Amino acid sequence: MDNLIAARATMGFSLGFHIIFAAIGMVMPLLMSAAHYLFLKKKDPAYLELTKMWLKGVAIFFAVGAVSGTVLSFELGLLWPGFMKHAGPIIGMPFSWEGTAFFLEAVAIGLFLYGWKRMKPWVHWCTGLTVGISGFVSGIFVVAANGWMNAPAGFDWIDGAAHNVDPVKAMFNRAWLHETIHMQLAALQAVGFAVAGIHAFLYLRGRAQALNLKAIKIALVFGASAAIAQPFAGHFAGQRVAELQPAKLAALEGHFKTGPRAPLYIGGIPDEDTQTMRWGIPLPGMLSFIAFNDVDAVVAGLDQVPREDWPHVAIVHVSFQIMVAIGMVMALSGVLFFVFLKRRIFPHWYLCLLVLFIPLGMIAIEAGWIVTEVGRQPWIIHGIMRTKDAVTPVPGMVYHFYLFLVLYLLLWCVTGWLFHRQIQAVQKKFEDVP
């Protein structure tokens, strides 16, 4: 493994690890606040039980999210000094606001977790809500920074250095809006469905069914609404990508040859050498429609892009397919949720489905980020700086990679084990509750 590949792999899995905890850290506090609100309003102790249950999840996942985020802020410099030297001042604005939001979140979480008996109930509720809102806002800021890497703005690039830096323009770049909307919806739906699935599991095991049904409803009101909105947000993202990063769009569709009435493929594995799509089912004209709202529009293919500027087509295409497939399935089950909510009865098979869906949203998030980040290659700043020019000169990055791989795998195992014990404890507690 050469230095560049090792650094990319390290960055990729550190972020892939962090994003799961970040998503949970953004959404769990919101769910918790909703349950807490219902308790304060209706005085039904079941909601208090739920709030306390979810609070434990928040505490554990928040801590792991915070340490993995700390690692990331160092890694930006440890792995990509060539990038940070120029990018730091330009995208500093979202990062500094993000820091502020994190800080507020960290203070609020201390107050919420330990403040049950020390504050007036509604003040205490507000601290919980603050955790959720500032987490959510900080997510928006980081993703805006990522948007800048895809659609750089707010500076002039002259002789390998940035001039006339405008941090405000850089933050509100052309990619920030679609990326943040899409990401925040993704977090809501992934976490909403995962939480609902866990409670569906407890429900099916016959534990505290009334309580678990309440939990499913809260989680899915958030999750299902987001899931239904997501295909629209995704379509919007696709259109922006078509405009900003034609090479990425062509790669994610496996679209090699420029032309009108471009087909959309369902499935299939693109072959870079023969420049063809294997085993895919083409839907003629659909890609043109998705990218430009017109079945006859000309869509630029990879043949318009110099070969050395291609991203890895197969990885991007397959990840994209996985994300979209999951998005469709989840949107559908989101619609079903509202139907069943209206009828006030959730069929047994639907609850089983929810259990099966626990990991789906997270898988889609990972796949989506792979589309975005691998699809941006070979650029670290699209069209401005190549990833290979940004990587650290420190040799032996492979060892860095292995070290963190082992560390994070261990962390996964321990977190998983802890979570398992949490659920065990919940099950035991509700052994005899009907």
Place this chain on the structure above:
Amino acid sequence: MTDIIVFFIGASLLLYVLLGGSDYGAGIIELLPAGTFREKQKHVINEAMGPVWEANHMWLILIVVILFVAFPTIFTTLMIALHLPMLALLVGIVVRGTAFTFRHYDAIQEPRSQRAYTLLFGVSSLWTSFWLGIIVASLNRGTINLEAATFWDAYIAPWWGVYPLSVGLFVASIFAFLAGVYLISETDDAALQRRFTRHAAVFNALVIVSGGLVFAASFIERESLPSRFFRTPSTIAAMALATLLFVVLWRVIPKRNALLTRVVAGGQVALILLGWWLLYAPDAVHTVQGPLNFYQEAAPHATMLQLVIALLVGSLFIFPSLFFLLRVFKSKQHPSGD
């Protein structure tokens, strides 16, 4: 503009050392044999640190973010030359953060796993504070060399030597000392209070010994530290005052006035930090090629302006809420929550 930002870096550093430092120190104290006190001590530490844990560690992130936004060359120079100690630091941060939280939130509290968490927490606290010291010591040694030809010169020599090692020890002792002082008034149990007082005294002695070691080491290594030190009267004054405060501190501790004790101990550490700062400011880092100065390495004006706005607006939110946090948890009349 730069002044304000440098001030924020200094303030964050101070708060990180004072607040985060006592978290590290608590871990170090838990490494010591505690016999029958183990459970009680763990409980006190969980109660005292839990609510402020996340907030205390934000100061470090704030420093990192300010550095890469406002002083990108300083940031990248450090991240390249000190790659290995930074890596060691990160491993420590990950292990510490998770061990502390998992210990508290493990749903099934059994002695075996609890002991494992405590051990990990303690070892990683010592490890991390030690590397923090090494990094701090390497900033101004003038051994960072981005044009070096060999791996050793480029990535090991900048932080290798007796001097960084002794600063590592010095930082760990300071942290443990702070924790000892801080914990005394976190418990009502007289025996435990005596224990923490004893710890504070031992680590106080260690601070003095390892501080002497730092000086001796810098003489041995012919660092710029000693000659600089004697040419900077403000630093000498700060150090003298810090030493004087030790005497005051040990008169204050038996009075059992929590606030006063903490102010004195904190003031001491602040003076040590201030002395160090005055020694080198406004140079942030010394390399073989010369110093990197905050004013010369600052980002473009538009960036600095945005950062100042973010920091000031952020302070408007953060300081009141932080104050609220401390008030809610440090008022004694309430029974423990959660």
